[in-house]
Amino acid sequence: xxxxxxxxxxxxxxxxxxxxxxxxxTFYTASAHIITTVVGSGVLSLxxxxxxxxxxAGPMALISFSLITLFASTILADFYRFPxxxxxxxxxxxxxVVKVNLGGRYxxxxxxxxxGNLVGFTIGYIITSANSMVAIKRSYCFHKHxxxxxxxxxxxxxxIIFGVxxxxxxxxxxxxxLSMLSLLTTVMCxxxxxIGLGLSIAKVAGQYLNLSTSLTGVFIDGDKSxxxxxxxxxxxxxxxxxxFGFSEVLIEIQDTLGSSKPENRVMKQxxxxxxxxxxxxxxxCGLLGYGAFGDKAPGxxxxxxxxxxxxxxxxxxxxxxxxxxxxxxQICGQPVFGFVESFTRHRWPNTGLVNHEYAINMPGYGxxxxxxxxxxxxxxxxxxxxxxAMMFPFFNDIVGLTGALSFWPLTVYFPIKMRxxxxxxxxxxxxxxxxxxxxxxxxxxxxxATIGSIQGIVKSLQTFKIFKSIA
Numbered sequence: 001x002x003x004x005x006x007x008x009x010x011x012x013x014x015x016x017x018x019x020x021x022x023x024x025x026t027f028y029t030a031s032a033h034i035i036t037t038v039v040g041s042g043v044l045s046l047x048x049x050x051x052x053x054x055x056x057a058g059p060m061a062l063i064s065f066s067l068i069t070l071f072a073s074t075i076l077a078d079f080y081r082f083p084x085x086x087x088x089x090x091x092x093x094x095x096x097v098v099k100v101n102l103g104g105r106y107x108x109x110x111x112x113x114x115x116g117n118l119v120g121f122t123i124g125y126i127i128t129s130a131n132s133m134v135a136i137k138r139s140y141c142f143h144k145h146x147x148x149x150x151x152x153x154x155x156x157x158x159x160i161i162f163g164v165x166x167x168x169x170x171x172x173x174x175x176x177x178l179s180m181l182s183l184l185t186t187v188m189c190x191x192x193x194x195i196g197l198g199l200s201i202a203k204v205a206g207q208y209l210n211l212s213t214s215l216t217g218v219f220i221d222g223d224k225s226x227x228x229x230x231x232x233x234x235x236x237x238x239x240x241x242x243x244f245g246f247s248e249v250l251i252e253i254q255d256t257l258g259s260s261k262p263e264n265r266v267m268k269q270x271x272x273x274x275x276x277x278x279x280x281x282x283x284x285c286g287l288l289g290y291g292a293f294g295d296k297a298p299g300x301x302x303x304x305x306x307x308x309x310x311x312x313x314x315x316x317x318x319x320x321x322x323x324x325x326x327x328x329x330q331i332c333g334q335p336v337f338g339f340v341e342s343f344t345r346h347r348w349p350n351t352g353l354v355n356h357e358y359a360i361n362m363p364g365y366g367x368x369x370x371x372x373x374x375x376x377x378x379x380x381x382x383x384x385x386x387x388x389a390m391m392f393p394f395f396n397d398i399v400g401l402t403g404a405l406s407f408w409p410l411t412v413y414f415p416i417k418m419r420x421x422x423x424x425x426x427x428x429x430x431x432x433x434x435x436x437x438x439x440x441x442x443x444x445x446x447x448x449a450t451i452g453s454i455q456g457i458v459k460s461l462q463t464f465k466i467f468k469s470i471a
Contacts, residue, residue: 007226010188016259025256027270030272032186032252034274037246043193044300044321045239046282047200047289051297054214056292061240062286066279068442069244073271075415076247077264079422080254086262088398094251094410096409101418111254111411114248119385119403121245121332126162126389127398131300132325133158139318145309147453156390161457162326163386170378173369174338178330185327192320195313196301203292207250212294231459234452236398237445243282247411273294312406337378344373372420404431404449412442455459 014022050058079097091097094114099107134153141151161196163180216351251266257263302317344354353376357369392398416435417427425432 021084023256023258024415025253025258027266027273030253030257030267030270031273031277033256034246034270035278037249037253038244038274038278043243043282043285044196044302046243046286047261047293047297047301048299049236049239050286050296051214051291051293058236059287060292061237062282063279065240065244065281065407066275067249068438069247070097070271070275072247072411072415073250073275074268075419076250077267078120078252079415079418080251080263080267085264090255090427092255093250094248094414096417097251098414101421102414103159106414106417110409110414111339111431113406115336116331117248117402117406118156118336120309120405122329122336123334123389124242124398124402125161125329126386127327127393128300129162129322129325130155130158130389130393132302132321133161135300135302135318136315138296139315143309149307155393157255159386159390159393160397162322163382163389165326166329166333166382166386167379168204168413169326170333170337171370171374172334173374176335177460178327181327181330185324185376186326187261188327192302192317193285193323195320197281197288199313199317200285200288200292200301204288210298211315214295231452234448234455235397236452238400238402238404238428238449238453240403241407241446241449242400244278245403245406245411247415248406249335261446333381336381337374340377341374369456392457392461394457394460397453397460400449401453404446407449408442412439 014286016022046062050062052058053061076097077103078085080090081090082097082100091100095111098110132154137153137399141153142149144149162320169181172181173362241332253262254267256265287303290297293301302314302321341354348354354373357371360370362367362368416439420432421433424434
């Protein structure tokens with residue numbers, strides 16, 4: 001009945017019921033978007049995270065984050081339309097959903113969490129890409145001079161190179177024009193993750209009996225009571241939370257779905273498929289990576305030199321990582337660009353600096369529409385994120401901090417809060433109690449992961465010379 005009721009509105013002049021061009025997304029495209037978003041650079045840190053937690057807690061934590069993300073995705077899918085999840089008015093962003101369900105104050109808080117998280121992702125991508133560029137240079141050095149040779153390389157030059165590339169790519173007007181780059185990013189993501197998985201399988205098959213692993217995780221300096229064990233455990237939890245981060249773009253993905261079937265139903269099916277496939281992939285990479293490296297698993301499976309040969313394959317995998325994160329930076333950065341530019345257009349509608357477009361005919365591209373404001377503000381944004389990456393080039397701690405800060409508010413708190421408000425769930429009822437208990441447990445986990453990651457950054461800064469990092 002839902003399909004029949006909405007069909008006439010969806011066929012008028014090739015537009016949807018909100019007057020926008022007809023959406024053509026399907027279960028398969030939404031599943032692909034989810035897999036692409038979830039399986040990002042976080043997969044590179046999974047063997048290290050599992051090594052800190054051990055064979056028991058590691059898989060349990062990984063599955064727990066997966067189930068919580070799936071639960072939250074199911075809730076969020078019902079909020080795309082308001083007030084009715086099938087025939088209500090569409091909401092196009094996470095902030096829109098929070099605004100109509102909880103009000104302006106919560107809308108601002110969700111915006112801070114969402115866009116702060118996206119900024120954190122862009123910084124993390126710069127660090128990861130630079131590490132992979134360094135790894136390519138060091139890999140050749142190891143192959144030429146031997147594995148015992150230092151081959152230490154300053155990382156800042158590669159951070160700057162990546163930043164310069166992003167200065168130019170950031171002038172792409174909006175996320176809709178990133179389709180080809182997004183497709184390339186998806187392919188590169190699958191390629192480098194598959195190479196890492198294949199190398200881990202080969203290493204496990206050949207050297208497993210010679211490695212030390214643990215049921216309960218690594219003990220630093222052989223001391224079970226060492227407080228550093230606690231901090232690294234917390235950081236590992238943040239890394240796992242980072243690996244499942246996609247709630248901040250779920251609504252945007254759902255907004256691509258066609259209306260022939262209720263979007264919330266299709267999105268729930270796509271979330272189940274996408275998260276299930278991603279979890280199986282993560283379990284394979286994390287567990288096999290831990291099996292391959294044991295307690296000495298590197299923080300980055302491809303750039304940490306657990307693998308030395310074949311050097312050309314490792315170099316190829318790191319090239320794939322750099323290309324992947326070149327596009328991923330834009331995918332996370334464009335929503336931030338769009339938010340700021342939309343705000344300025346509404347705030348100063350008659351200002352030429354903000355609104356006037358200059359048509360430039362570019363060979364091979366067509367007409368490029370430039371604005372002065374886009375150039376003026378996006379370039380400093382890239383420069384600032386690049387400088388921050390140079391100041392704190394600590395892969396696992398930055399990844400853990402980003403995951404910790406975003407997981408509870410975006411994946412758990414707001415979806416549960418909106419569910420309670422919309423369904424009018426009575427206070428202290430069984431459903432209210434268990435949902436609030438879940439939210440509180442996730443809050444404590446996020447706090448612990450945040451503390452662990454900050455402690456890791458502080459510890460690294462004690463011996464770190466700013467702007468002089470060497471890998």
